[in-house]
Amino acid sequence: MRDRFELFTMAVTRAYKYVQQIKKHESATFGIKGIHVMCMVALGKSEEGLTVTELSARCCEDKAAISRTVDNLAEKGYVAYEETEAKRRWRTKVTLTDKGREIAKGVDELIEDIVTKIRGDLTTEQEAAFYRVFSAINDRLAEYCEMLEAR
Incomplete structure (x- = not known):
């Protein structure tokens, strides 16, 4: 991990x-x-x-x-x-x-x-998947930070 x-x-x-x-x-x-x-x-x-x-x-x-x-x-x-x-x-x-x-x-x-x-040579699908996953990770990071500030 x-x-x-x-x-x-x-x-x-x-x-x-x-x-x-x-x-x-x-x-x-x-x-x-x-x-x-x-x-x-x-x-x-x-x-x-x-x-x-x-x-x-x-x-x-x-x-x-x-x-x-x-x-x-x-x-x-x-x-x-x-x-x-x-x-x-x-x-x-x-x-x-x-x-x-x-x-x-x-x-x-x-x-x-x-x-x-x-x-480069990434397909449209690969690029879309990357941004989808990266956005999801960013959203979870934001949620975690909000939780930290609420403590």
Whole structure:
């Protein structure tokens, strides 16, 4: 059992480090950072925009980091806040600008290319099974963590 724990933990850690390395390297192509990529992807999927709280949940990052990221993207002209009052920004929707949509489109194309390369010769069924199992494991990890916090 311990061998499976070590194998799982090391595999997830290695995968995370590789993903971070890819995001860091490839996002530089667009003049943005890895955390910016996740925000751009999430905002690109939302016509009506997202709040910092919603972005935080979708990107699995804390609100302070997402707030700084959104501020940085706004300075670059990639996103805009619906609310201009600084005190209320964390509760207001953030949307991509035209310039941001161009970047998001390029990021989406790059992601599609990377995912295709990484998928390699896996069949559609193998890939679907992997994500189904990995999602189930993540759900169980979340349940376990909720149980820990309830103690």
